[in-house]
Amino acid sequence: MIKPQRDLTLRFLAEPQDVNFGxxxxxxxxxxxxxxxxxxxxxxxxxxxxxxxxxxxxxFVAPIHVGNLVEVDAKVIYTGNSSMHIALEVNACDPKSLNRRLTTHCIVIMVAVDESGHPVTIPQWEPVTEADKKQHETAIKLMEMRKQIKGEMQIYTQ
Structure with a gap:
Protein backbone atom coordinates (compact mmCIF):
# COMPACT_ATOMS: atom_id res chain seq x y z
CA MET A 1 0.00 0.00 0.00
CA ILE A 2 1.27 3.46 -0.89
CA LYS A 3 1.70 5.89 2.01
CA PRO A 4 -0.72 8.85 1.78
CA GLN A 5 0.80 12.14 0.63
CA ARG A 6 0.59 14.66 3.47
CA ASP A 7 1.81 17.79 1.71
CA LEU A 8 2.49 19.30 -1.68
CA THR A 9 3.49 22.50 -3.42
CA LEU A 10 1.91 23.95 -6.57
CA ARG A 11 4.21 26.27 -8.54
CA PHE A 12 3.37 28.54 -11.47
CA LEU A 13 3.75 32.06 -12.80
CA ALA A 14 1.12 34.73 -12.10
CA GLU A 15 -0.36 35.72 -15.48
CA PRO A 16 -1.88 38.96 -16.81
CA GLN A 17 -5.42 37.54 -16.66
CA ASP A 18 -4.99 37.17 -12.86
CA VAL A 19 -4.68 40.96 -12.31
CA ASN A 20 -7.31 43.17 -10.65
CA PHE A 21 -8.02 46.84 -11.34
CA GLY A 22 -5.20 47.84 -8.99
CA PHE A 60 -3.67 38.56 2.45
CA VAL A 61 -0.28 39.66 3.76
CA ALA A 62 1.40 41.05 0.63
CA PRO A 63 0.48 41.53 -3.04
CA ILE A 64 1.43 39.19 -5.86
CA HIS A 65 2.60 40.78 -9.11
CA VAL A 66 2.19 39.56 -12.67
CA GLY A 67 5.19 37.45 -13.58
CA ASN A 68 5.86 36.39 -9.99
CA LEU A 69 6.69 32.78 -9.33
CA VAL A 70 3.91 31.64 -6.98
CA GLU A 71 4.16 28.67 -4.62
CA VAL A 72 1.10 27.34 -2.79
CA ASP A 73 2.16 24.99 0.00
CA ALA A 74 -0.54 22.72 1.44
CA LYS A 75 -0.35 20.17 4.23
CA VAL A 76 -2.71 18.05 6.31
CA ILE A 77 -2.72 19.21 9.94
CA TYR A 78 -5.78 17.32 11.24
CA THR A 79 -8.03 14.47 10.11
CA GLY A 80 -11.53 13.58 11.15
CA ASN A 81 -13.53 10.58 9.91
CA SER A 82 -13.87 11.98 6.40
CA SER A 83 -12.51 15.51 6.73
CA MET A 84 -9.03 16.94 6.46
CA HIS A 85 -7.85 20.31 7.73
CA ILE A 86 -5.34 21.68 5.26
CA ALA A 87 -2.99 24.52 6.22
CA LEU A 88 -2.05 26.62 3.20
CA GLU A 89 0.64 29.19 2.66
CA VAL A 90 1.15 31.23 -0.50
CA ASN A 91 4.59 32.63 -1.26
CA ALA A 92 5.69 34.66 -4.27
CA CYS A 93 8.91 36.03 -5.70
CA ASP A 94 10.48 37.50 -8.78
CA PRO A 95 11.77 34.39 -10.58
CA LYS A 96 15.07 36.18 -11.28
CA SER A 97 15.82 36.72 -7.58
CA LEU A 98 13.96 33.89 -5.85
CA ASN A 99 13.54 36.03 -2.70
CA ARG A 100 10.33 34.40 -1.51
CA ARG A 101 7.85 36.38 0.56
CA LEU A 102 4.68 35.26 2.31
CA THR A 103 1.60 36.67 0.57
CA THR A 104 -1.36 34.70 1.94
CA HIS A 105 -2.22 31.96 4.44
CA CYS A 106 -5.37 30.16 5.62
CA ILE A 107 -7.02 26.88 6.60
CA VAL A 108 -9.29 24.87 4.30
CA ILE A 109 -11.36 21.87 5.35
CA MET A 110 -11.89 19.24 2.68
CA VAL A 111 -14.19 16.21 2.85
CA ALA A 112 -13.58 12.94 1.00
CA VAL A 113 -16.70 11.73 -0.80
CA ASP A 114 -17.81 8.76 -2.90
CA GLU A 115 -19.45 8.87 -6.35
CA SER A 116 -22.79 9.75 -4.73
CA GLY A 117 -21.32 12.63 -2.74
CA HIS A 118 -21.47 10.82 0.60
CA PRO A 119 -18.55 11.17 3.02
CA VAL A 120 -16.09 8.28 3.13
CA THR A 121 -13.62 7.21 5.80
CA ILE A 122 -10.05 8.41 5.29
CA PRO A 123 -6.65 7.43 6.74
CA GLN A 124 -5.94 9.12 10.05
CA TRP A 125 -2.97 11.43 10.48
CA GLU A 126 -1.06 11.51 13.74
CA PRO A 127 1.28 14.39 14.56
CA VAL A 128 4.89 13.39 15.24
CA THR A 129 7.08 16.50 15.48
CA GLU A 130 6.53 19.34 17.93
CA ALA A 131 5.52 21.60 15.03
CA ASP A 132 2.98 18.98 13.88
CA LYS A 133 1.56 18.70 17.40
CA LYS A 134 1.20 22.46 17.70
CA GLN A 135 -0.60 22.72 14.34
CA HIS A 136 -2.84 19.78 15.28
CA GLU A 137 -3.78 21.46 18.59
CA THR A 138 -4.46 24.73 16.77
CA ALA A 139 -6.77 22.94 14.33
CA ILE A 140 -8.77 21.60 17.28
CA LYS A 141 -8.99 25.08 18.85
CA LEU A 142 -10.15 26.51 15.51
CA MET A 143 -12.92 23.89 15.31
CA GLU A 144 -14.29 25.16 18.62
CA MET A 145 -14.03 28.76 17.47
CA ARG A 146 -15.91 27.95 14.24
CA LYS A 147 -18.75 26.48 16.30
CA GLN A 148 -19.04 29.78 18.17
CA ILE A 149 -18.86 31.80 14.95
CA LYS A 150 -21.53 29.60 13.36
CA GLY A 151 -23.85 30.36 16.28
CA GLU A 152 -23.21 34.08 15.96
CA MET A 153 -23.78 33.97 12.20
CA GLN A 154 -27.30 32.54 12.61
CA ILE A 155 -28.65 36.09 12.54
CA TYR A 156 -27.66 36.35 8.86
CA THR A 157 -29.34 33.12 7.76
CA GLN A 158 -32.89 33.90 8.87
Whole structure:
Protein backbone atom coordinates (compact mmCIF):
# COMPACT_ATOMS: atom_id res chain seq x y z
CA MET A 1 0.00 0.00 0.00
CA ILE A 2 1.27 3.46 -0.89
CA LYS A 3 1.70 5.89 2.01
CA PRO A 4 -0.72 8.85 1.78
CA GLN A 5 0.80 12.14 0.63
CA ARG A 6 0.59 14.66 3.47
CA ASP A 7 1.81 17.79 1.71
CA LEU A 8 2.49 19.30 -1.68
CA THR A 9 3.49 22.50 -3.42
CA LEU A 10 1.91 23.95 -6.57
CA ARG A 11 4.21 26.27 -8.54
CA PHE A 12 3.37 28.54 -11.47
CA LEU A 13 3.75 32.06 -12.80
CA ALA A 14 1.12 34.73 -12.10
CA GLU A 15 -0.36 35.72 -15.48
CA PRO A 16 -1.88 38.96 -16.81
CA GLN A 17 -5.42 37.54 -16.66
CA ASP A 18 -4.99 37.17 -12.86
CA VAL A 19 -4.68 40.96 -12.31
CA ASN A 20 -7.31 43.17 -10.65
CA PHE A 21 -8.02 46.84 -11.34
CA GLY A 22 -5.20 47.84 -8.99
CA UNK A 23 -2.58 46.02 -11.04
CA UNK A 24 -1.97 43.22 -8.54
CA UNK A 25 -3.14 39.61 -8.63
CA UNK A 26 -6.83 39.45 -7.74
CA UNK A 27 -7.68 37.96 -4.33
CA UNK A 28 -10.18 35.68 -6.07
CA UNK A 29 -7.39 34.21 -8.20
CA UNK A 30 -5.35 33.54 -5.05
CA UNK A 31 -8.38 31.87 -3.45
CA UNK A 32 -8.79 29.66 -6.53
CA UNK A 33 -5.14 28.59 -6.29
CA UNK A 34 -5.62 27.84 -2.59
CA UNK A 35 -8.66 25.69 -3.37
CA UNK A 36 -6.77 23.80 -6.09
CA UNK A 37 -3.86 23.07 -3.74
CA UNK A 38 -6.23 22.04 -0.94
CA UNK A 39 -7.97 19.64 -3.33
CA UNK A 40 -4.69 18.13 -4.57
CA UNK A 41 -3.40 17.74 -1.01
CA UNK A 42 -6.60 16.18 0.34
CA UNK A 43 -6.99 13.87 -2.65
CA UNK A 44 -3.37 12.78 -2.22
CA UNK A 45 -3.99 12.02 1.45
CA UNK A 46 -7.35 10.29 1.09
CA UNK A 47 -7.03 8.74 -2.39
CA UNK A 48 -10.58 10.04 -2.95
CA UNK A 49 -12.40 12.86 -4.65
CA UNK A 50 -12.72 15.69 -2.14
CA UNK A 51 -14.93 18.74 -1.80
CA UNK A 52 -14.34 22.01 0.00
CA UNK A 53 -16.38 22.26 3.21
CA UNK A 54 -14.83 25.40 4.70
CA UNK A 55 -12.23 28.04 3.95
CA UNK A 56 -11.37 30.49 6.66
CA UNK A 57 -8.87 32.69 8.36
CA UNK A 58 -7.56 33.85 5.01
CA UNK A 59 -5.07 36.66 5.40
CA PHE A 60 -3.67 38.56 2.45
CA VAL A 61 -0.28 39.66 3.76
CA ALA A 62 1.40 41.05 0.63
CA PRO A 63 0.48 41.53 -3.04
CA ILE A 64 1.43 39.19 -5.86
CA HIS A 65 2.60 40.78 -9.11
CA VAL A 66 2.19 39.56 -12.67
CA GLY A 67 5.19 37.45 -13.58
CA ASN A 68 5.86 36.39 -9.99
CA LEU A 69 6.69 32.78 -9.33
CA VAL A 70 3.91 31.64 -6.98
CA GLU A 71 4.16 28.67 -4.62
CA VAL A 72 1.10 27.34 -2.79
CA ASP A 73 2.16 24.99 0.00
CA ALA A 74 -0.54 22.72 1.44
CA LYS A 75 -0.35 20.17 4.23
CA VAL A 76 -2.71 18.05 6.31
CA ILE A 77 -2.72 19.21 9.94
CA TYR A 78 -5.78 17.32 11.24
CA THR A 79 -8.03 14.47 10.11
CA GLY A 80 -11.53 13.58 11.15
CA ASN A 81 -13.53 10.58 9.91
CA SER A 82 -13.87 11.98 6.40
CA SER A 83 -12.51 15.51 6.73
CA MET A 84 -9.03 16.94 6.46
CA HIS A 85 -7.85 20.31 7.73
CA ILE A 86 -5.34 21.68 5.26
CA ALA A 87 -2.99 24.52 6.22
CA LEU A 88 -2.05 26.62 3.20
CA GLU A 89 0.64 29.19 2.66
CA VAL A 90 1.15 31.23 -0.50
CA ASN A 91 4.59 32.63 -1.26
CA ALA A 92 5.69 34.66 -4.27
CA CYS A 93 8.91 36.03 -5.70
CA ASP A 94 10.48 37.50 -8.78
CA PRO A 95 11.77 34.39 -10.58
CA LYS A 96 15.07 36.18 -11.28
CA SER A 97 15.82 36.72 -7.58
CA LEU A 98 13.96 33.89 -5.85
CA ASN A 99 13.54 36.03 -2.70
CA ARG A 100 10.33 34.40 -1.51
CA ARG A 101 7.85 36.38 0.56
CA LEU A 102 4.68 35.26 2.31
CA THR A 103 1.60 36.67 0.57
CA THR A 104 -1.36 34.70 1.94
CA HIS A 105 -2.22 31.96 4.44
CA CYS A 106 -5.37 30.16 5.62
CA ILE A 107 -7.02 26.88 6.60
CA VAL A 108 -9.29 24.87 4.30
CA ILE A 109 -11.36 21.87 5.35
CA MET A 110 -11.89 19.24 2.68
CA VAL A 111 -14.19 16.21 2.85
CA ALA A 112 -13.58 12.94 1.00
CA VAL A 113 -16.70 11.73 -0.80
CA ASP A 114 -17.81 8.76 -2.90
CA GLU A 115 -19.45 8.87 -6.35
CA SER A 116 -22.79 9.75 -4.73
CA GLY A 117 -21.32 12.63 -2.74
CA HIS A 118 -21.47 10.82 0.60
CA PRO A 119 -18.55 11.17 3.02
CA VAL A 120 -16.09 8.28 3.13
CA THR A 121 -13.62 7.21 5.80
CA ILE A 122 -10.05 8.41 5.29
CA PRO A 123 -6.65 7.43 6.74
CA GLN A 124 -5.94 9.12 10.05
CA TRP A 125 -2.97 11.43 10.48
CA GLU A 126 -1.06 11.51 13.74
CA PRO A 127 1.28 14.39 14.56
CA VAL A 128 4.89 13.39 15.24
CA THR A 129 7.08 16.50 15.48
CA GLU A 130 6.53 19.34 17.93
CA ALA A 131 5.52 21.60 15.03
CA ASP A 132 2.98 18.98 13.88
CA LYS A 133 1.56 18.70 17.40
CA LYS A 134 1.20 22.46 17.70
CA GLN A 135 -0.60 22.72 14.34
CA HIS A 136 -2.84 19.78 15.28
CA GLU A 137 -3.78 21.46 18.59
CA THR A 138 -4.46 24.73 16.77
CA ALA A 139 -6.77 22.94 14.33
CA ILE A 140 -8.77 21.60 17.28
CA LYS A 141 -8.99 25.08 18.85
CA LEU A 142 -10.15 26.51 15.51
CA MET A 143 -12.92 23.89 15.31
CA GLU A 144 -14.29 25.16 18.62
CA MET A 145 -14.03 28.76 17.47
CA ARG A 146 -15.91 27.95 14.24
CA LYS A 147 -18.75 26.48 16.30
CA GLN A 148 -19.04 29.78 18.17
CA ILE A 149 -18.86 31.80 14.95
CA LYS A 150 -21.53 29.60 13.36
CA GLY A 151 -23.85 30.36 16.28
CA GLU A 152 -23.21 34.08 15.96
CA MET A 153 -23.78 33.97 12.20
CA GLN A 154 -27.30 32.54 12.61
CA ILE A 155 -28.65 36.09 12.54
CA TYR A 156 -27.66 36.35 8.86
CA THR A 157 -29.34 33.12 7.76
CA GLN A 158 -32.89 33.90 8.87
Missing amino acids: GKVHGGAVMKWIDLAAYACSAGWSSCYCVTAYAGGIQ
